[in-house]
Amino acid sequence: MNQDSPAMNPIELLSFGLAGQAYAVDIMAVREIRGWVEPTALPGTPDYVCGVINLRGTVLPILNLATRLGLEAHQVSDRSVVIVLTVASRTFGITVDAVSDILTVDPAAIQPPPDGVQEHSKGFVSALCLLDDQMIRLLSPDTLITQDGALAA
Amino acid sequence: MRQPEPMADLRATFFDECDELMEAFQDGLDDLGRGGGTHETVHALFRSVHSIKSGAATFGFDGLTKYAHNLENTLTRLRNDKSLPSLAEISDLLRASDHLAALVTAARQGSDVCDAHDTQSAAPENARKLDIRRGADEQSDAASVHLKPATDLWKQGLSCREVLSDLGAIGQCEVRLDDDAIPTIETYDPEQMMLTWQIDVTCHTSPIEEWIGKQHAALGLAMNTADQVVPPEVKQPERNSATTAAPTPKATIRVELERVDRMINLVGELVINQAMLAQTMEGTDLTGNLAYGSGLDDFLRLTRDLQDSVMQIRAQPVKPLFMRMARICRETAHTVEKPVDLIMEGADTEIDKTVIERLTEPLTHMIRNAVDHGIEPPDQRKAAGKAANGTIKLRALHRSGQVIVELSDDGAGIDRASVQRKAETQGIIGPNARLSDAEIDALLFHPGLSTAKTVSDVSGRGVGMDVVRSAIHALGGRLMVESRPGQGTRFSIALPLTLAVLDSMIIGAQGHTLVLPLSAIRETLHVRPSQVVELPTSSGGSRRLLRYNDRVIPICDLADELGFSPRRSDLDGALALIVTHEDTATSAIIIDEILEQRQVVIKGLQDGFATHPCIAAATILGDGRIALIVDPYELTPATAQGSTQAAVPLAQTG
Structure with missing residues (x-):
């Protein structure tokens, strides 16, 4: 990737659906996509931490993305999907309803969210991506674990 | 190569x-x-x-x-x-x-x-x-x-x-x-x-x-x-023995740590695999077959032997660390002009090499602190009727599956009034806060607090015990402090023996599978109602105590403590694990069932993210699921205050 002229390079996003809304993350942060397994509950953690699962011998924390984003009354189910992300050398999973597509997007199509929204969404959504017929919320995954000291050491 | x-x-x-x-x-x-x-x-x-x-x-x-x-x-x-x-x-x-x-x-x-x-x-x-x-x-x-x-x-x-x-x-x-x-x-x-x-x-x-x-x-x-x-590297042993009458060292080889680590990981996987195999066997009707059964037993024994041997490769005596500390002690004593005798015990105690390496820094801080803050100047010591030379004792020992490193001095002890004043002036606590001794001692670990009256070369720049504590926590250990005015202070670091395996008891509590270190459990028993005493607490709830032998120990409902389910009201016939610390029963943990006793491979929780303090680590069970390892000492209310000794007054009522 060319750091000098990011505007010129299209970026790739993994888009997914959650509670009827469309979201996406930078594909560079995605390590793998897994089916749902019942995690082991972790006492003493915030409500959006589902627990931990065994990812080939390592202990992987799973965040309930819907709860984390404040989308109420949306439960994970057997049909949920776990997207494993690595951000700032930390690996964790987020639960989504379904993975949709890999999108190649021109950076020009990505806009910062309007003023005031940022505050409300605690910075989880860093930008909006306008495609033909839909608007995709671009998540900034690092905020998921750093905001409110979520998984901060 | x-x-x-x-x-x-x-x-x-x-x-x-x-x-x-x-x-x-x-x-x-x-x-x-x-x-x-x-x-x-x-x-x-x-x-x-x-x-x-x-x-x-x-x-x-x-x-x-x-x-x-x-x-x-x-x-x-x-x-x-x-x-x-x-x-x-x-x-x-x-x-x-x-x-x-x-x-x-x-x-x-x-x-x-x-x-x-x-x-x-x-x-x-x-x-x-x-x-x-x-x-x-x-x-x-x-x-x-x-x-x-x-x-x-x-x-x-x-x-x-x-x-x-x-x-x-x-x-x-x-x-x-x-x-x-x-x-x-x-x-x-x-x-x-x-x-x-x-x-x-x-x-x-x-x-x-x-x-x-x-x-x-x-x-x-x-x-x-x-x-x-x-x-100790004897490349030509015959030459060596010819030159001198000094004891011939054992033959050793140098191996990259990375290779050893890879091997330890593999053996860890093997142990999990063996457990999985055993579990699969139980599901079939092969268990009646003697040949399979004994074969599996042999496999189990070999895996354990293999694991022990591999772990020993990493274990090293703490002696080099202690030697280094002796040097730091001497240097510091020289700088602050206080004669100090350092007594070392248990230098042969073996700990995982990584742990030893990562102990150096916190222990250095602690030694310096002990010399600079702990030991009084010679004239003051004489006035107090003590020997002019201060004594600092550095001790390592194995205790119930843990390594304890203790650093004690015979100095003045923690000046609690001064600590409190200092914390007040620095705004760490409110004015006129009423704190227990243990709470004041805990302030020592607060970032930015230093008790030395003057900032010396050695310590007192306001970095110290909080750094020490986080370093120890990062190692999965605990730092405890005990102090008696005029008699000295003792810091104890409790560390996991290895960072890899644990003999454990796997238990169930309200549908959750949890792991407890076997070494901490002395006995399991069914609670009789006559053994239980209920005491009201200031917060309006009540605290239950169990009469165990000639003592009274707190009861801890594990599922309640971890927030899995509300506290059960009826303890009749409930299964209790008696947890001991230094041969002293400290608490009774109420659980639902004991599933099995087994060696488990310890997997660290990533970056120590904020979880319940008693969750020490995790492990992977035979079915591939993760179970959490509970540190029973953290469950005991008394130890939560930072002193393992705090349970004693209560215990003596029995």
């Missing part, structure tokens, strides 16, 4: 050897200090320093070579002197060894201290009493060379004549022959070189240094091996 930089490898080996030699050197000094040394000990000291010097010269560390050389000369004098070194001399030698160690470290970091002034200024006392440095030799035209060839010099086709004539060419020589080592005629082996020379050359220093360097390049192997008794 590809060796991109052979010299770098050799150099690394040299520094590893230096560490061992320095350790041997300090051991010897300790022996002498305790009055247990003999002349052989002095010889061993000499050999250690000589080996360091030879190696240093080979790699061109001039500063190190020079200092080691001077120290060697001093030791030669001691060796020739028939009496053992006095206590004052030993303490000088200790300081000299500290300096030598510092030079070794400097050389390792690539900054060989060549400046003779540095070397001199760092050891002024040494110079006065023992003339460890070269002293006048440095400026004038005299140099002293100690020549001790290898015993098998002749077998290697080398001769001393050339060496001596070379020296003669450099300047006027005064040669003294040391024939002490020549045995009696009965045991005399004419093929062995037993002579050493002490040669004082009148010349400029530089050609001598050059010459020594050259000789080492040419004669290097011969000159080095002559005295190498101490390094």
Whole structure:
């Protein structure tokens, strides 16, 4: 990737659906996509931490993305999907309803969210991506674990 | 094997050897200090320093070579002197060894201290009493060379004549022959070189240094091996035993840590795999088949043996760490001018190498703190009726699957009033807050709090105990403090024995599978209602206690404590695990069922993210699911305050 002229390079996003809304993350942060397994509950953690699962011998924390984003009354189910992300050398999973597509997007199509929204969404959504017929919320995954000291050491 | 930089490898080996030699050197000094040394000990000291010097010269560390050389000369004098070194001399030698160690470290970091002034200024006392440095030799035209060839010099086709004539060419020589080592005629082996020379050359220093360097390049192997008794790496054991009567060290090899770690990981996976296999077998009707059953048992035993052996590779005695701490203690005591005796116990205790490495920094902080803050100045000690010399005790021991490292001093204890005042002025606590002793002690770990009245060189800059505590937590350990006014303070670090395996009891609580260390559990029992006492608490709830033998211990409902389910109201017949700490029952943990007893592989929770304090780690069970490992000591209300002893007053009511 060319750091000098990011505007010129299209970026790739993994888009997914959650509670009827469309979201996406930078594909560079995605390590793998897994089916749902019942995690082991972790006492003493915030409500959006589902627990931990065994990812080939390592202990992987799973965040309930819907709860984390404040989308109420949306439960994970057997049909949920776990997207494993690595951000700032930390690996964790987020639960989504379904993975949709890999999108190649021109950076020009990505806009910062309007003023005031940022505050409300605690910075989880860093930008909006306008495609033909839909608007995709671009998540900034690092905020998921750093905001409110979520998984901060 | 590809060796991109052979010299770098050799150099690394040299520094590893230096560490061992320095350790041997300090051991010897300790022996002498305790009055247990003999002349052989002095010889061993000499050999250690000589080996360091030879190696240093080979790699061109001039500063190190020079200092080691001077120290060697001093030791030669001691060796020739028939009496053992006095206590004052030993303490000088200790300081000299500290300096030598510092030079070794400097050389390792690539900054060989060549400046003779540095070397001199760092050891002024040494110079006065023992003339460890070269002293006048440095400026004038005299140099002293100690020549001790290898015993098998002749077998290697080398001769001393050339060496001596070379020296003669450099300047006027005064040669003294040391024939002490020549045995009696009965045991005399004419093929062995037993002579050493002490040669004082009148010349400029530089050609001598050059010459020594050259000789080492040419004669290097011969000159080095002559005295190498101490390094445990015995490449040629027969040569080693021929040269000396000192105890022959065991054969060792050096292996990259990474390889060992890979092996440990694999064995860990094997253990999980074995458990999975056993679980699968149980699901079939093969369990009745004797051959399968015994085969599986053998497999289990072998896996365990394998795991134990692999873990032992990583385990190392804490001795080098303690030696380093002794040095820091001496240095600090010297800086703050408080005489301090350091007593070390359990230096043979073995801990995982990683743990040892990561303990260095926190322990250094703690030692400095103990000397600077803990021990009072001598006059104050005398006024309090104590010996002028402060005593600091460093102790390591294994206890119930953990390693405990204790650091205690016989100083004034924590000045709790002062700590509280300080915390108030720094705004850490509100004015007139009423705190228990344990709460005040806990303030010591608050970032930014320092109790020393003046900021000294040594400590008191406001970084310290909080850093120590987070370092210990990062290792999966706990730091506890106990203090009695006027009698001293004791810090205990409880660390997991290894970072890898645990003998455990796997239990169920409200549908959740949890793991408890087996070592913590003394007994399991069914609770009878008559054993339970209920006490109201100030917060409006109630606290339940269990009568166990002649004591009363708190009851902890595990599922409730972890937030899995509300507290059960009826304890009749409930299953309780009696948790003991130092043979003292501290709590009864209520669970639903015991599933099995088994060894589990400890998997750390990533980056220690904020979870319940009693969740120590996790493991992967036979079915591939994760189970959490519970630290039962953290469950006990008393230990949550930071002192393991706090449970005692309650317990004594029984």
